[in-house]
Amino acid sequence: MKYYLRFFVCAIVACIVVACAPTFYEKTYEFNKALAEGNFDAAALMMSQSEKKMSKGRLEFLYLVNSGMVASLQDNFEKSNQDFQKADIFIEDHKKNAFEEGGALLLNPNLTTYPGEDHEKLMVNYFKALNYLEMRQYNEALVECKRMNLRLNQLSDKYKSDKKYKRDAFINVMMGIVYEAFNDPNNAFIAYRNALDIYQNDYAKLFKMPVPDQLKFDLIRTARETGLYDEADKYATQFGMDFQKDDSYAHLTLLWNNGMSPVKAEWGVNFAIIQGSNGYVTFVNKELGLSFPFYCGNDMPAVTWIKAVFPKYVERKNFYKHARLVGADNIAYKFSHAENINAISFKVLEERMLLEFSKSLLRVAMKQSIAARVGQENEGLGAALSILGSASESADTRSWQSLPRDISYTRIPLKEGQTSVEIILTNDKGVEEKKTIPLPQFGKGENVVLPYYSLASYAAKAY
Template sequence: FIHILMGIIYDGTGDYNNAFIAYRNALNIYEGSYKDLFKFKVPEQLKHDLVRTADQSGIYDERDRFKNKFKIEYTRPTEGQSQAVVLWNNGLGPIKDEWGINFSIIYTGNGWVSFVNADYGMTFPFYIGDRNLNGLTWIKVVFPKYVERPLLYTSGTISYNNKTIKLGKVEDINAISFKVLEERMLLEFAKSLGRVALKQAAAAQVSKDNEGLGMALSLLASATESADTRNWQTLPHSIYYTRVFVNPDADNEMTLNLTDVHGKVVKHKFKVKSKQKGTVIFPINTMAALPFQMKGYQVNQ
């Protein structure tokens, strides 16, 4: 999305060559990693912006190549025509929660122990040196996880001048968050297990001198064990955009049509004050989400 945003900014200043480069960089990502990781399709508006900026930059071979590739009917915009770029931030990104699993502790000798969970097929060796876990045979470790805040609205369109223009998805922050955490999970396991092991080793060392205090520290270590659940909770679930050519120097009335999960269409009218030969970026935020489960209870937003 950042490349599309760069393209929109260059586009709005009339720097069509750099806008084309930014849009093409975005296309490479959508056709590469985004397609492989998230099954993401190239946004429809991006295809049109690529063809248009290639034409306005005088790169006609690229214009024709993308026209044929995407099967686009293209007409050069009227000179001096104004544009409104509508950015729709839909829903809210996931919230970080925590979950815990039990590990058996296998003493393998020479200062090494293995944390084993047979149900998940996990084994993590850990070096504790000469520190004593005081015969501890299992521990509970907590890890971070994401909880999705499901979208209330599943699609959106813009109505203007008897035309309906679809808002195309350009970023799925929800999916990216889950993927990033999944790729970090082995590191999170290792960090959490190491943290718990050091806490319990410290409690075992105290137990040598004061068994009651050592037991209290061990219980305190277990009770205070928690995962890092900090995250930015106001990011949108997904981002969409489209471009509308509008009348210059006028209050252009548009309608945002939002379709929810039940098929109901909610309409919101708004006006975009355009500039002569300019581009107006018009952001729309809908922060509604369906109820979701977190820490054993239902959350309604």
């Protein structure tokens, strides 16, 4: 047997170990469980123990963002932003490695460095901005807004179709919130207006998601604060809302990060191999309406069907379904749902599934062609290599799993000297839980911005 064929056989055998390994979620289950249960110290210990293995190499991005999340949950905002800054630099500097890409194409997609999904990259700036707001560093938070805008422009340039996720409404909402914290109602209004456009024209179609009620109030208010009275009246009429002047001492915007994002699993699909002419074969799955032709030359696969595996998302159900925020006036303010990371994750993967199908089937076709070539010299070895080629198939199940599932927000008035507010969480059984949220010291006219995390969620269903 020729040297390169022997090398390929050994490589496939080695990849079977990878293919038979658990999914990334299964590997990190205890970490996810610790976050869901609010045991952040245990999660931090796990991150520390995995630093040597994950902080460099193929899992660098995931190590940095998870480490940043845990540090923020422990109120270590400077450490958190150091990690997120490294993740930001990783995103900017990451270039595909030809050797890794070749290994992924020939053997297994997990051989590549994980670059992060489009929405995961945007969330890096979101959490950096939250950390700066917690530290009352408004200039730095504003810089993150501008970086968010830059990333959004890059995303829009990447995709041309109106049916693709290329604009993020919530990131524009976040920009408006930060501008308000910076006492810049003019730019806040522009950001809110951009968010409205995306909710109405993108999110309504892609995610069946309505415009958040809080955004409607924010648009009308900032339009009036900027002196755009005609715009304010237009939106008040459009939304059926009356503008009421608010002379409260200060305000709090609370961002409720709820649940945990979906995780990736493997999805197996059977394909019939149809022998064609001129060295072509076609992989066909009639049930899904899929057909992929490949050129194999004289090395036609000996098998008549194969099973290929692809990534799919599996959601994690929220433990808490609703929440209200109660201030010093004892009025309960509802939260407005602003971002569905669960739905966006599914959409992002769906948009590239044809590419995933093509890459996976090309890898299978190459393995089966080499098995056929080996079979010309040794029929038994060729058949064994064909089986080994199928056994070494594995999907890339890596993702940023510490992201919340949903983000909602509300804005309430604060009284001078107020030290806390209360959030009332309602779980999926209808039971209410009351939590106290301490407030930092604030001055007259200040717009305080705080996050609140309730990461309790159910484990991903068996797959």
